[in-house]
């Protein structure tokens with residue numbers, strides 16, 4: 284009886300609190316979140332891309348410029364998404380901004396903290412090229428010499444997340460020609476490796492060393508395959524960026540990465556609130 288009453292009043296409390304928050308955020312501008320993004324990430328703190336002087340040489344200002352450039356390309360259709368309508372795309376870009384900032388930042392960090400002259404890097408899971416655009420433009424913005432190696436099936440692929448979604452087919456509509464067109468300004472610096480991982484991890488067209496390894500495959504085993512295959516070639520100071528690390532649907536990936544990490548002496552992982560994680564090679 285008492286339990287039932289508490290449960291009822293508890294529900295009422297959360298409902299009342301939800302209504303109050305919605306009211307405040309709608310009608311009092313100063314109480315609105317400064318960022319309300321993908322995977323429920325909502326924050327009232329000032330995002331890094333706000334408050335800098337436009338055109339200054341800060342990383343944040345450079346990121347913001349790249350973000351504007353991509354939105355402009357999307358609106359004039361020189362960068363297209365398979366699943367696009369413009370309003371949804373603008374919403375998508377707003378909601379991805381924190382993630383894209385981390386793509387940009389982690390690339391710059393990796394490039395600055397490694398010794399190589401040419402910044403070779405890998406992106407596994409490229410799709411239409413959104414994250415690729417930020418990393419390439421990070422390299423361009425800081426005038427690094429670089430070569431990007433892009434892996435994707437660009438065609439139907441089976442993903443497997445055994446304890447959550449199981450096996451599922453997806454991405455059948457993706458097209459290598461679309462991403463080539465989206466990134467055509469940088470074509471001389473890109474090697475596209477089309478096909479399924481791990482079959483494409485075959486020592487053909489691969490760099491000897493890499494500064495940044497970004498993995499966004501939504502599937503446990505190929506994530507670990509990439510990590511194991513390339514970790515030895517990540518330079519000291521280099522970074523692995525994991526997109527799917529803390530999404531509950533990809534918990535198998537997190538568990539597998541955590542197990543892998545226990546065996547490494549030279550890797551430090553930073554778990555981020557965006558669901559991403561970065562691993563830094565420290566020695």
Ligand SMILES: C[S@@+](CC[C@H](N)C(=O)[O-])C[C@H]1O[C@@H](n2cnc3c(N)ncnc32)[C@H](O)[C@@H]1O
Pocket residue numbers: 407408409410411412413414415434435436437438440441442454457478479480481499500501502505
């Ligand atoms: C979430 S999307 C990548 C999104 C991309 N990083 C972006 O910013 O738009 C995941 C990608 O992983 C690719 N993928 C999944 N499993 C793969 C595998 N075993 N081999 C190659 N590509 C795979 C899919 O084709 C898809 O393009």
